[in-house]
Amino acid sequence: MTIALGTPDTEGLGPAADALRDWQAEGAPMQLHPGDLGWYGRTGPRATAEAVRTWSRAGRILAVGLLDGPGLIRLTTAPDARRDEELARRLADDIALPAHGVLPQGRAAVEAPQDALVREVLGERGWGIDEPWTPLRRDLTGPVPAPDLAIEVAGPGLAHQVAAVHRSAFQGSRFTAAGWRAMAAGPLFTDARCLLGRDERGDAVATVTVWSAGPGRPGLLEPMGVHRDHRRRGHGRAITLAAAAALRELGASSALVCTPGSNTGGVAAYLSAGFERRPEIHDRFRPA
Known part of the structure; x- marks a missing residue:
């Protein structure tokens, strides 16, 4: 049967997110998580829907x-379509051809599970290997140590402080309190927690948002950041421990995060919070 490419409306985001939830499982490769859609929700529901693409066959979402x-x-x-050749070639065609409305002309990159056949098809078409990313995982079957930081669950009243820490932590970030409120108003935030860490003086020094995919499934940290004026004091480890504890309370089986391989400070913070490094992964890219 024909594979159909689609862009959902705001109501159609639900089935796409449900599919992503169903595909999260222990032992699966690092992959797109419903929390990634939730974090993108800071742009608002319409912009989020416009940024999503689905591929379906006989009414079933395959990608x-x-x-x-x-x-x-x-x-x-x-998972059962990862090596589906018809799907892989359709994905590669839609990704490679700007007229199909997925990626524009020029340099482009594709993040896909490392065992997905579409990566091999793109490689056959000349797409190269991009810079490494480091996935990390922490098991949540046991208790998580208490963080050495005062932790608050952020609500709308703390949105401006969360946004300020985020902008300081990530160079070039334009995250705002309005963006936080848009994210928190989205349906995916019902499975999320945003945390704000304060030091002994009460200053907001770190923040993290965690996303559950449902009980017994891996949860995601996206994003975690420490204010640039408060680094190298263990706050990254502390807020990461708080994140892991929050995901455990939400029923997640493990906590996942992925960061650029060049982010040595971030990797060190995750390792110190009990995460284990997994094999590096790479996007496929097409040169400009």
């Missing part, structure tokens, strides 16, 4: 992609 920035699509597939 979901998120246009996460200029020239980047992050996608994953149903």
Whole structure:
């Protein structure tokens, strides 16, 4: 049967997110998580829907992609469709041809599970290997140590402080309190917690948002950041421990995070909070 490419409306985001939840499982490769759609929700529901692509056959969603920035699509597939050749070639065609409305002309990158056949098809078409990313995982079957930091669950009244810490932590960030409120108003935030860490003086020094995919499934940290004026004091470890504890309370089986391989400070913070490094992963990219 024909595979159909689609862009959902705001109501159609629900089935795409449900598919992503169903595909999260222990032992699966690092892949697009419903929390990635939830974090993108800071742009508002309409913009989020416009950034999503789905590929379906006979009414069943087989793949979901998120246009996460200029020239980047992050996608994953149903586990039983990871090596489906018809799907892989359709994905590659839609990704490679700007007229199909997925990626623009010029340099482009694709994040997909490392065992997905579409990566091999793109490689056959000349797409190269991009810079490494480091996935990390922490098991949540046991208790999580208490963080050495005062932790608050952020609500709308703390949105401006969360946004300020985020902008300080991530160079070039334009995250605002309005963006936080848009994210928190989205349906995916019902499975999320945003945390704000304060030091002994009461200053907001770190923040993290965690996203559950449902009980017994891996949860995601996206994003975690420490204010630039308060680094190298253990706050990254502390807020990460708080994140892991929050996901455990939400029923997650493990906590996942992925960061650029060059982010040595971030990797060190995750390792110190009990995360284990997994094999590096790479996007596929097409040169400009």
